[in-house]
Amino acid sequence: MSPRMWRFSLSEVVPRARSKTVVEPLSGLIFGLALSVGAITLVGNVGAITTTRDLVGKIAVFGFSFLILISVWMRYSKIMSALPLDNRWTMSLHTALLFTVSLEPFLLNVLQLGYAGIKDGASQLYASDLGVMMAIMGGFTYMLADEERSLIPKSSIREFKIESVMLFVAAAFFFVSISEVFWVPGPNGWYWRYYLWLLPAALGFIRRGTIRLVSRAKRGQEKQASGLSGSEENTAG
Numbered sequence: 001m002s003p004r005m006w007r008f009s010l011s012e013v014v015p016r017a018r019s020k021t022v023v024e025p026l027s028g029l030i031f032g033l034a035l036s037v038g039a040i041t042l043v044g045n046v047g048a049i050t051t052t053r054d055l056v057g058k059i060a061v062f063g064f065s066f067l068i069l070i071s072v073w074m075r076y077s078k079i080m081s082a083l084p085l086d087n088r089w090t091m092s093l094h095t096a097l098l099f100t101v102s103l104e105p106f107l108l109n110v111l112q113l114g115y116a117g118i119k120d121g122a123s124q125l126y127a128s129d130l131g132v133m134m135a136i137m138g139g140f141t142y143m144l145a146d147e148e149r150s151l152i153p154k155s156s157i158r159e160f161k162i163e164s165v166m167l168f169v170a171a172a173f174f175f176v177s178i179s180e181v182f183w184v185p186g187p188n189g190w191y192w193r194y195y196l197w198l199l200p201a202a203l204g205f206i207r208r209g210t211i212r213l214v215s216r217a218k219r220g221q222e223k224q225a226s227g228l229s230g231s232e233e234n235t236a237g
Contacts, residue, residue, distance in 0.1 A: 026098070027076070027080070027094075027098060030098050030101055030102050031069065031072075031073045031076070031101060033102070034069055034101050034102055034104055034105050035066065035069055035070070037105040037106075037109075038062055038065050038066065038069075038105045038108070039062070041105065041109050061108070061112060064197070064198075064201075065104065065105065065108050067201060068104070068130065068133075068201075069101065069104065071204070072101065072133060072137060075137055075141070075163075075167075076097070076137070076140075079137070079140045079141060079144060082144055082151045082152055083140055083143060083144055083151060084151075090143075093136050093139060093140070096132065096136060097133060097136045097137070097140075100129050100130075100132050100133040100136070101133065103129050104126075104129055104130070104133070107122060107125055107126040107129055108126060110122045111123055111126055120180075120183050123183070123191070123193055123194075124178045127174045127175070127177045127178050127193065127197065128174070128175070128178060130171075130174045130197070131171045131172075131174035131175040131178075132171075133171075134167050134168070134170040134171035134174060134200070135167070135168065135171040137167050138164045138165075138166075138167030138168040138170075138171060139164075141160050141163050141164035141167060142160075142161070142164040144160050145157050145160035145161040145164060162207075166203065166204065166207060169200070169203065170200035170203070170204075173196055173197070173199050173200050174196075174197065174200070176196070177193045177196040177197060182196055
C-alpha cells in the first residue's frame with residue numbers, strides 16, 4: 001500500500017471530529033506533568049535554602065510559574081470546549097502550545113539553577129517560550145470570537161475579543177523583555193526583565209477586578225430598578 005493510500009485510509013478510521021477526544025487526555029497529562037515538575041524541583045532544592053529570604057524567593061518563583069500554567073490551563077479548557085480541531089493549522093498550533101507548556105519548567109529550572117553566565121540566555125528563552133504560549137492562546141481566543149464561525153454565543157463575543165487582545169498584549173510584554181536593555185539589575189537585585197514579566201499578571205488582575213466591579217454595579221442598578229418598579233406597582237394598587 002502506498003503512503004498516500006495509507007494516509008487516506010487512516011483519515012477515514014480516525015475522523016477529524018474525534019481528534020479532540022484523542023488530544024484532550026494528552027493535553028491534561030502535559031499540563032499536570034509541567035505543574036508536578038515545578039513542585040518536585042522545589043522540594044529537591046531544599047538543601048540550597050539557607051535563609052528565610054531564600055525560602056520566600058523560591059516560593060515566589062514557583063508561584064509565578066504555577067500562576068502562568070494554571071491560568072493557561074483554565075483558559076485552554078474553556079477554549080477547547082468550543083474550538084474544533086478540524087484542520088492542520090489548528091492542530092499545529094495546539095501541538096506548539098503543548099510544547100511550550102512542557103518546556104516551561106525546564107527553562108525555569110535552568111534559569112534558577114544554571115551558571116551565572118547562562119542566566120541571560122535562559123531568561124531570553126523563557127520569555128520567548130511564554131510569549132509564544134500567550135500568542136497561541138490569544139490566537140485560539142480570537143478564533144472563538146469570529147462571528148462567522150458561530151462557535152460561541154453572540155453575547156460572549158465581545159468578552160472573548162477583549163481577552164484575546166489581553167493575551168496578545170501579554171505576549172508582547174514577554175517578547176519585548178528579550179531585549180538586552182532589560183537585563184540590568186533593578187530594585188532588590190532583580191533584573192528589570194523579571195519585573196516586566198510581572199506586568200501581564202498585574203494587568204490580568206486589574207481587568208478581573210474591573211469586571212467584578214462593573215458586574216456588581218450592574219446588579220445593584222438592576223435591583224434598584226426592580227425595587228422602584230415594585231414600589232410603583234404597590235402605589236398604583
